[in-house]
Amino acid sequence: MAPAESTGTSRQMSMVQALNTGLRKSLESDPKVLIMGEDIGKLGGVFRVTDGLQKDFGEDRVVDTPLAESGIVGTAIGLALAGYRPVVEIQFDGFVFPAYDQIVTQLAKMHARSLGYVKLPIVIRIPFGGGIGAVEHHSESPEAYFAHTAGLRVVSCSNPVDAYWMIQQAIASDDPVIFLEPKRRYWTKAEVDTAATPDPLYGSRVVRPGGACTVVAYGPMVATCLEAAAAAAEEGRELEVIDLRSLSPLDFDAVEKSVKRTGHLVVVHEAPSFLGIGAEVAATITERCFYHLEAPVLRVGGYHTPYPPSRVEEDYLPDLDRVLDAVDRSLAW
Amino acid sequence: MAPAESTGTSRQMSMVQALNTGLRKSLESDPKVLIMGEDIGKLGGVFRVTDGLQKDFGEDRVVDTPLAESGIVGTAIGLALAGYRPVVEIQFDGFVFPAYDQIVTQLAKMHARSLGYVKLPIVIRIPFGGGIGAVEHHSESPEAYFAHTAGLRVVSCSNPVDAYWMIQQAIASDDPVIFLEPKRRYWTKAEVDTAATPDPLYGSRVVRPGGACTVVAYGPMVATCLEAAAAAAEEGRELEVIDLRSLSPLDFDAVEKSVKRTGHLVVVHEAPSFLGIGAEVAATITERCFYHLEAPVLRVGGYHTPYPPSRVEEDYLPDLDRVLDAVDRSLAW
Amino acid sequence: MAVDSTDGTLFPPDSGAGPELIQLLTPEGERVEHPDYSIDLSDDEYLGLYRDLVLVRRFDAEATALQRQGELGLWASLLGQEAAQIGSGRALSPNDYVFPTYREHGVAWCRGVDPLNLLGMFRGVNHGGWDPRENNFQLYTIVIGAQTLHGVGYAMGVQRDGSDGAVVTYFGDGASSQGDVNEAFTFAAVFNAPVVFFCQNNQWAISEPTERQMKVPLYRRAAGFGFPGVRVDGNDVLACLAVTRAALARARRGEGPMLIEAFTYRMGAHTTSDDPTRYRSNAELEEWRLKDPIERLKSYLHKQGIGTPEFFAALEAESEELGKRVRNGVRTMPDPDPVSMFAHVYADSHTLVDRERAEFEAYHASFVDAGEDGH
Amino acid sequence: MAVDSTDGTLFPPDSGAGPELIQLLTPEGERVEHPDYSIDLSDDEYLGLYRDLVLVRRFDAEATALQRQGELGLWASLLGQEAAQIGSGRALSPNDYVFPTYREHGVAWCRGVDPLNLLGMFRGVNHGGWDPRENNFQLYTIVIGAQTLHGVGYAMGVQRDGSDGAVVTYFGDGASSQGDVNEAFTFAAVFNAPVVFFCQNNQWAISEPTERQMKVPLYRRAAGFGFPGVRVDGNDVLACLAVTRAALARARRGEGPMLIEAFTYRMGAHTTSDDPTRYRSNAELEEWRLKDPIERLKSYLHKQGIGTPEFFAALEAESEELGKRVRNGVRTMPDPDPVSMFAHVYADSHTLVDRERAEFEAYHASFVDAGEDGH
Ligand SMILES: Cc1ncc(C[n+]2csc(CCOP(=O)(O)OP(=O)(O)O)c2C)c(N)n1
Ligand SMILES: Cc1ncc(C[n+]2csc(CCOP(=O)(O)OP(=O)(O)O)c2C)c(N)n1
Numbered sequence A, B: 001m002a003p004a005e006s007t008g009t010s011r012q013m014s015m016v017q018a019l020n021t022g023l024r025k026s027l028e029s030d031p032k033v034l035i036m037g038e039d040i041g042k043l044g045g046v047f048r049v050t051d052g053l054q055k056d057f058g059e060d061r062v063v064d065t066p067l068a069e070s071g072i073v074g075t076a077i078g079l080a081l082a083g084y085r086p087v088v089e090i091q092f093d094g095f096v097f098p099a100y101d102q103i104v105t106q107l108a109k110m111h112a113r114s115l116g117y118v119k120l121p122i123v124i125r126i127p128f129g130g131g132i133g134a135v136e137h138h139s140e141s142p143e144a145y146f147a148h149t150a151g152l153r154v155v156s157c158s159n160p161v162d163a164y165w166m167i168q169q170a171i172a173s174d175d176p177v178i179f180l181e182p183k184r185r186y187w188t189k190a191e192v193d194t195a196a197t198p199d200p201l202y203g204s205r206v207v208r209p210g211g212a213c214t215v216v217a218y219g220p221m222v223a224t225c226l227e228a229a230a231a232a233a234e235e236g237r238e239l240e241v242i243d244l245r246s247l248s249p250l251d252f253d254a255v256e257k258s259v260k261r262t263g264h265l266v267v268v269h270e271a272p273s274f275l276g277i278g279a280e281v282a283a284t285i286t287e288r289c290f291y292h293l294e295a296p297v298l299r300v301g302g303y304h305t306p307y308p309p310s311r312v313e314e315d316y317l318p319d320l321d322r323v324l325d326a327v328d329r330s331l332a333w
Numbered sequence C, D: 001m002a003v004d005s006t007d008g009t010l011f012p013p014d015s016g017a018g019p020e021l022i023q024l025l026t027p028e029g030e031r032v033e034h035p036d037y038s039i040d041l042s043d044d045e046y047l048g049l050y051r052d053l054v055l056v057r058r059f060d061a062e063a064t065a066l067q068r069q070g071e072l073g074l075w076a077s078l079l080g081q082e083a084a085q086i087g088s089g090r091a092l093s094p095n096d097y098v099f100p101t102y103r104e105h106g107v108a109w110c111r112g113v114d115p116l117n118l119l120g121m122f123r124g125v126n127h128g129g130w131d132p133r134e135n136n137f138q139l140y141t142i143v144i145g146a147q148t149l150h151g152v153g154y155a156m157g158v159q160r161d162g163s164d165g166a167v168v169t170y171f172g173d174g175a176s177s178q179g180d181v182n183e184a185f186t187f188a189a190v191f192n193a194p195v196v197f198f199c200q201n202n203q204w205a206i207s208e209p210t211e212r213q214m215k216v217p218l219y220r221r222a223a224g225f226g227f228p229g230v231r232v233d234g235n236d237v238l239a240c241l242a243v244t245r246a247a248l249a250r251a252r253r254g255e256g257p258m259l260i261e262a263f264t265y266r267m268g269a270h271t272t273s274d275d276p277t278r279y280r281s282n283a284e285l286e287e288w289r290l291k292d293p294i295e296r297l298k299s300y301l302h303k304q305g306i307g308t309p310e311f312f313a314a315l316e317a318e319s320e321e322l323g324k325r326v327r328n329g330v331r332t333m334p335d336p337d338p339v340s341m342f343a344h345v346y347a348d349s350h351t352l353v354d355r356e357r358a359e360f361e362a363y364h365a366s367f368v369d370a371g372e373d374g375h
């Protein structure tokens, strides 16, 4: 996307504001769009992503639901069958699991089950990831559980511009979309041009070009990798940072192209490495770039532990140093 | 394990009988062991794995529960807190998801949450996988969802001998264990020597040695890979087949050792390839054997689709031909 | 002694024979009146219900036979539950929407769903695969209770549309234990959704009797969620019709949800894979045989002189015809093209599925090229 | 107009002021009698309850202050709910077992849990981390409703042990919508488990009023599952004590579960992260302030002349002391060693965790070697 200029259609927005503006636009442009969740009405959601929407669109379109995630997703499915396009907010990553059965056995499978007769254009928004000093269940990265599930699409925005466009694209999608919002980046600001032409929802983006090593991330870790790339640049190493943006489908072609140039790949995410997205990227890219890779694909991720207490989360989360350490190891292989 | 001889302690058993005998032994040797699930009492479970146990151990120890999987796992957790060792039967793979929240947020995390004060020695038995001509939700392979979850152990038996020992070892484990039973192999028979010394629960086993290519599988696919190895042997190619047995932890050391000899690795499972166990095996083994691998690790797995209708399941499931095709591709790389 | 009887009194099995049981036609075929639910049918309507019951039972028997012949992988028989399904199903208007379990063949019949459509999933050629909007009849749902939430959500949509439709969502006695069903009760109550919860309490959830699922009769649960619940004789097609009509009218008037517990019995096995002799007695079966839903209506018709010999003969022939059509239809039902498993995973294209499909096709083509079969 | 009022009548908010409300002490501090629940306490017992209420409120205020000072990451205040927690908590015998949410600081107090233990998770040094068996007080559970099933399971264990313990599991009005809570009702009823479901209906689930969770008062839900439910004035410590005692005695007699809805009010924010001014009125708060649980007991004590000035002075000092101890305890609470995150993932060794821990240690050692800090 061309960099937004501060014009009449362009303004500084935090990711929260960008999502709010995007949701508002979807509500305006399609009367079938509904928002459902816990505390999304008067409160505007615990992160205020839906702030003001109930006031403007009414209680029928911005629905505070009973405290029951399976019920929320299950009734959203029914509403979709009735022609609506529900956008569900799950309050925190760790609270999506009561809805897991409805998501995996119903939402994901209905289109195939019905041989395509039934479409379920439902978006499930989940603030995910750590780094905000929260208590248990408020900092998790459950993306692999969803990406492994056929029938779901899984995307994650890393910045306000993408947040603004991707939420609207997800709502417009006829497939169910798990929409992961990196909560620690909610307050990051950027210039959002609401008149720009967005990139396609399911493609990755090279957010920093470079030739020494490819670094792949998504959501909260994109900023971390960009910092790492800036630090590496000071030492004369140009990292190519790719923001995956979509985890299902995953844009392997772009990663392959980059790795065939750099010969090195590091994948970074907060989720535990074991069976995380990085495992799949490593497996597929190694298959595609076997003779190009000068080192095995290295992964920087969370550990095989529950997300730890916040006082040690900095030691759990991948950071600039761990990314650079992996890059160093790759280049020195 | 030394091959069992048909002695006084040894007899032919199907996997169902082996599991039944193992459960019986655990019930006998520890009064705290309980079995809970749907239709496990008078009916003996839909696969008869618990046949006769309620009659012999009573309704307090072999408990037909209400039809609610979250309730089953949730009350099992309470029973474990009270000092019991519940063995939970989930009727079919596709019906574990209502319990997913209790499994992921409670069962898996309680030990860490309590800094080790609380142990939850709970086994969740799940008949899994396809190949029996069943309707939807009765043929799935959900192992990656569990193996990605820290705090759970995940194992799968591939034959009656392992079934007999592994179920008892799992029950004896102080950690929660997801115990995956390959339902299409339930009726396979083997000689089980109940006086033998079992292999450790969390190690893999080379079930057929060979030097040309390593083939890794678990559960239902072990038999398929052994057939493939037999066919390959006729063509003069000796495949080394490893039965992983445990998926969390995963015995990478053994796979690494084998691959360092063969230079080739094929991983086979029924679950979808994308983010399946094969992805993790490929990623880790490539990292460990980067200079030994003569081809990328190849995966033979299910597709990124819901498990298909039974009339086409043979086309979905990995079979001898697909395994050999992958071996050929690896050797020809 | 089981632990669940530590109070010394195992709560007794629920006989269903309380004054709360709404009945309009006794097992002996006598019409009785009920203060709250009355019904006035023409002879043709009586005959129409009878025809439905007979044809649905015939269809069901045919499917059971086809399973035994290996034409179906599985069948879930509705034997014994015909009245609950036809009674409730005939209460529906075209605009209403049904959310069934896997056993609602009688309701499907009332909605005009081609019986052959129902058999696809039991044969293993699809997982349902009909268009639910065609007859406002959602796909069968196997995961117990999940559909009740879909029904409530659909009803919330109907509210928003301001349409005059209502929803009936079916479930079993076993399903009542699932969290989803109780969440559905909460959502329906809180949003005052136009939905009727229709539970066929057929006394068994596979091998578990209702005492494993509830301590008191299910219909009473509704009151605790803030809407009415009633128990109807589920083998009485007239009572099922009357009560469901009333519940739907109530929903349409904006008065919110209602729970109907149809007290009935699963005369057959849970499915053709089940062996009920392991867990229930013949005596129980015999007792329920006396309450057969078809016999009682037949006896009423005879006593009232409703229906000509020609009608019954024609029905017999129609029944045969249906059997034949189902038999032939199943036997000639084509297997799906294997590659079709990739066709509907997503509504729009998905690069991973596209790639796997291409690999699948190339792989299979390689066998064709080589002149041999992959399997 | 909201869709949930299509019947024209948005069901009115539940004022709680029905005859079903069990009360033994009015907001004005008058002792009243109740036909089913009576209580006879010595002066010392009255003073003991008063002391509990005061100290727990003090502890809570201290924690709120510590959060504001940045010493805690979060705090979930029990302000306003002291009577519900102390009343029910003081009804417990040592053998009984408690399954709390994240707000049961008063119950923890009654169980003898060190208040500092409760603060670890809110400071972010652990996720709980006390030994539940020490005081028969399970770890706080954050996932709404999950603990109710654990409580029922524990009670099933008690049954099997033949011990005289019973279980109290706490939950909120919001939690009542969760499938798990309703499954817990079913399991408890079917297995006749010795468990008391204690719901603190504090009128709010974060920003959602109880009308979003239920159409009729919660206590009525129990009947539909086959066990008794009662509503008690949750700001009346005497009534909470009497009713919980009765429920526990019932459970111990093998008569099965009971639901207690304690009608109370969350006077503070949901947690320190919350801003209740966005969704509720000051008027409502003022109304509830008149029903304060401590004021009414104080007024009763004064009227009855129970408690010497020395007692109240000593309590004031004890309260100060507690505040100081909590303050100091929190401020000196050490951060965990980062490597401890690997320590308790499993009870036995797990090769993946072992390997990752070793890598973690080697990585951090490399910074030490290089004389710099990894972060
Ligand atoms: C979530 C879930 N768990 C288990 C099953 C397996 N199962 C299929 S039918 C059935 C019993 C259902 O009983 P009920 O609700 O009474 O309906 P009925 O079969 O009697 O019509 C069970 C346990 C399932 N389909 N879904
Ligand atoms: C499954 C789940 N969903 C959402 C949340 C987020 N959350 C924490 S407390 C709360 C409200 C709980 O209300 P209630 O049950 O009335 O208890 P209270 O906080 O009023 O004591 C919510 C929605 C959660 N903890 N767990």
Ligand SMILES: [Mg+2]
Residues within 6 Å of the ligand: C172, C173, C174, C200, C201, C202, C203, C204, C205, C206
């Ligand atoms: Mg039933």
Ligand SMILES: [Mg+2]
Residues within 6 Å of the ligand: D172, D173, D174, D200, D201, D202, D203, D204, D205, D206
């Ligand atoms: Mg509350």
